[in-house]
Amino acid sequence: xxxxxxxxxxxxxxxxxxxxxxxxxxxxxxxxxxxxxxxxxxxxxxxxxxxxxxxxxxxxxxxxxxxxxxxxxxxxxxxxxxxxxxxxxxxxxxxxxxxxxxxxxxxxxxxxxxxxxxxxxxxxxxxxxxxxxxxxxxxxxxxxxxxxxxxxxxxxxxxxxxxx
Numbered sequence: 168x169x170x171x172x173x174x175x176x177x178x179x180x181x182x183x184x185x186x187x188x189x190x191x192x193x194x195x196x197x198x199x200x201x202x203x204x205x206x207x208x209x210x211x212x213x214x215x216x217x218x219x220x221x222x223x224x225x226x227x228x229x230x231x232x233x234x235x236x237x238x239x240x241x242x243x244x245x246x247x248x249x250x251x252x253x254x255x256x257x258x259x260x261x262x263x264x265x266x267x268x269x270x271x272x273x274x275x276x277x278x279x280x281x282x283x284x285x286x287x288x289x290x291x292x293x294x295x296x297x298x299x300x301x302x303x304x305x306x307x308x309x310x311x312x313x314x315x316x317x318x319x320x321x322x323x324x325x326x327x328x329x330x331x
Contacts, residue, residue: 170240173277177233184226191219239268240277243288250287 197212242248242257251262251269258265266285272278281288304311309322317328 170277173237173240177230177237180226180230180233184223184230187219187223187226190215191223194219236268236272239265240272243278
């Protein structure tokens, strides 16, 4: 389960970081070559060097930060790790770093369908059931019967309540 918004954001930051690096490398020869021939192109070279020198480190740091968010997102959605401790152990991070990253994922709405209490993640049944038609029980797969305030499983007795 991939988050297309997060992946798109990562790719954009990588492309911009590489572009800034190319500007830095290309700007130095432009300054030297066009110093006497074409002052306007020399100024463009200076601007490219400035953008590359200051922009590429910032953009590469932002890219790395988003890659870290993607690692945590994958640990939650693919590997089904739910607590700060499990995720920090798996990814060799501190629990505070994991907590901060999960809060960022939730704030930027990359991580949907989960409730986060600062320590662990739980599936948000209201969101999951609010967007789907219930015909099978999520616990046992049995047939769900509609009642006045939700659904009840005929086999295991699991109930799902409507939001009123």
